Amino acid sequence: MAGAAISIVDVSHGYDQLPVLAGVSLEVPPGGRLAVIGPSGCGKSTLLSLVAGLEQPRAGRIAVGGQEPARERLARCALMPQDDLLLPWRSALDNAALPLVNAGVSRRDARDAARPLFARFGLAGFEDTAPRRLSGGMRQRVAFLRTLLAGKGVLLLDEPFASLDALTREELQAWLVDALDQEPRSAIMVTHDVDEALRTCPRVVVLSGRPGRVVLAGASADLTRDDVLEALRS
Amino acid sequence: MRRLAWIPALIVIIAAWQAWIDLRNVPDYVAPAPTGIGRALWDGRSTLASETLVTLREMLVGYTAAVVAGLAAAVLLHRVGWLRGAIYPLLVASQSVPVVAIAPLLVIGLGFGLAPKVVIIALVCFLPITVNALDGFASAPGDLRRTLRTLNASPRSIFWRVELPWAGPRIFSGARIAAAYAAIAALFAEYAGGSGGLADSMHDQLDTGLVGAAVVLLACLALGLFAAVAVLERIAVPWAREG
Numbered sequence: 001m002a003g004a005a006i007s008i009v010d011v012s013h014g015y016d017q018l019p020v021l022a023g024v025s026l027e028v029p030p031g032g033r034l035a036v037i038g039p040s041g042c043g044k045s046t047l048l049s050l051v052a053g054l055e056q057p058r059a060g061r062i063a064v065g066g067q068e069p070a071r072e073r074l075a076r077c078a079l080m081p082q083d084d085l086l087l088p089w090r091s092a093l094d095n096a097a098l099p100l101v102n103a104g105v106s107r108r109d110a111r112d113a114a115r116p117l118f119a120r121f122g123l124a125g126f127e128d129t130a131p132r133r134l135s136g137g138m139r140q141r142v143a144f145l146r147t148l149l150a151g152k153g154v155l156l157l158d159e160p161f162a163s164l165d166a167l168t169r170e171e172l173q174a175w176l177v178d179a180l181d182q183e184p185r186s187a188i189m190v191t192h193d194v195d196e197a198l199r200t201c202p203r204v205v206v207l208s209g210r211p212g213r214v215v216l217a218g219a220s221a222d223l224t225r226d227d228v229l230e231a232l233r234s
Numbered sequence: 235m236r237r238l239a240w241i242p243a244l245i246v247i248i249a250a251w252q253a254w255i256d257l258r259n260v261p262d263y264v265a266p267a268p269t270g271i272g273r274a275l276w277d278g279r280s281t282l283a284s285e286t287l288v289t290l291r292e293m294l295v296g297y298t299a300a301v302v303a304g305l306a307a308a309v310l311l312h313r314v315g316w317l318r319g320a321i322y323p324l325l326v327a328s329q330s331v332p333v334v335a336i337a338p339l340l341v342i343g344l345g346f347g348l349a350p351k352v353v354i355i356a357l358v359c360f361l362p363i364t365v366n367a368l369d370g371f372a373s374a375p376g377d378l379r380r381t382l383r384t385l386n387a388s389p390r391s392i393f394w395r396v397e398l399p400w401a402g403p404r405i406f407s408g409a410r411i412a413a414a415y416a417a418i419a420a421l422f423a424e425y426a427g428g429s430g431g432l433a434d435s436m437h438d439q440l441d442t443g444l445v446g447a448a449v450v451l452l453a454c455l456a457l458g459l460f461a462a463v464a465v466l467e468r469i470a471v472p473w474a475r476e477g
Contacts, residue, residue, distance in 0.1 A: 049380070052384050054380050054383060054384070074383065074384060077384055078384050079380065079381050079384040080381070081377050081378075081380075081381050083377065085375065085377060085378045085381055087395075087396065087399070088474075089399050089402075089473045098382075098387075098395070099385040099386045100386075101391075101395070102385060102386035102387040102388070102391050102395070103386040130473065146385065147385070150384065150385045151386075152384070156384070
């Protein structure tokens with residue numbers, strides 16, 4: 001457990017009488033990226049909520065940066081949901097800078113801090129554009145920058161490209177890998193896309209159907225698409 | 235063009251109304267003709283103008299009090315969960331108390347000046363604002379609130395930066411409904427005690443032309459306030475209209 005950015009040990013969780021996760025254990029090393037793949041309803045998003053400290057597991061232990069209390073996990077994790085959830089009344093730059101403003105930074109300083117990232121990550125010229133005028137892919141980029149600007153060591157990406165068309169998704173997967181290489185963070189990415197999991201993360205964990213339990217874990221380089229699909233069917 | 239569609243509709247209604255009065259020889263004391271109302275408006279223009287200003291002042295002060303009180307109540311009930319459970323049903327129930335029942339008490343307590351009228355108008359108008367604001371605060375997506383908690387946001391900043399702006403369109407919906415009530419609430423208030431407003435021109439129910447003239451002016455006040463709130467809405471929450 002010591003030394004891991006994220007450590008999940010024998011975690012079970014559920015809602016009312018419905019078990020959602022059953023005895024899940026996994027680790028993410030500092031700066032590591034892990035893809036969690038599984039069928040719909042297997043508890044992938046719940047796992048992210050638990051890691052982020054938004055919920056407490058019914059059983060098992062979760063530590064982020066060695067800290068187990070929910071408040072400490074919340075202080076170390078930033079969540080990127082499936083929908084971009086950008087605020088329509090704020091410009092793209094103000095949306096991205098929101099975590100800094102939330103942290104008490106003045107709006108001007110927050111915008112100044114966010115602006116260089118727009119230039120570096122292909123959004124230059126769109127700083128003052130309203131979210132509704134951006135394409136789906138650009139909105140997801142802004143949402144990712146917003147997550148990055150929270151200044152947390154751990155990023156939790158919940159099917160970040162699920163709402164995009166195939167071409168844009170592929171383009172953004174490459175963009176994400178590049179972005180995380182430039183701005184290294186420990187990350188868990190939840191997805192139901194096998195290719196996306198293998199392409200974007202060095203390690204992959206496959207969860208079974210509800211209640212989700214780990215049925216396959218390994219390095220992406222050692223796994224084939226068929227290995228993952230077979231595990232998903234098991 | 236659709237925005238001006240009310241003009242021909244109004245002309246048709248007035249023409250049909252005038253035709254009904256003329257063709258059926260409806261006497262003045264039963265219903266005023268549009269021409270009779272027009273005549274009353276012209277003949278009593280000086281008195282009606284000063285009465286309109288009095289009623290307008292009551293409306294604006296009462297309506298502003300309703301907006302402030304309605305929003306304050308909504309914020310309080312939203313932020314303090316147990317208070318919402320305890321007070322919200324009572325607020326809704328309070329609307330079933332007829333204004334005519336409490337108006338005399340307010341006049342006894344607050345006198346014949348502006349104060350009881352402001353309270354009556356605020357009582358009639360505040361609930362749509364409170365209910366719509368509360369629904370608006372709660373309508374911010376749960377996923378957004380959860381995400382923002384991981385993006386350094388405190389409950390207070392989630393309220394100010396997300397829930398309040400998110401509720402903007404609904405707050406304005408409530409404010410527009412309240413604006414439509416404000417004129418009739420002002421009339422209730424004037425009937426309850428003291429006046430100088432348009433209620434004075436409605437005391438003689440047999441002078442239907444003058445009553446009609448006062449009703450027309452009251453409708454204009456309601457429409458004017460409604461339109462002013464709609465304009466303010468366009469300025470304050472342009473993103474809601476642009477979708």
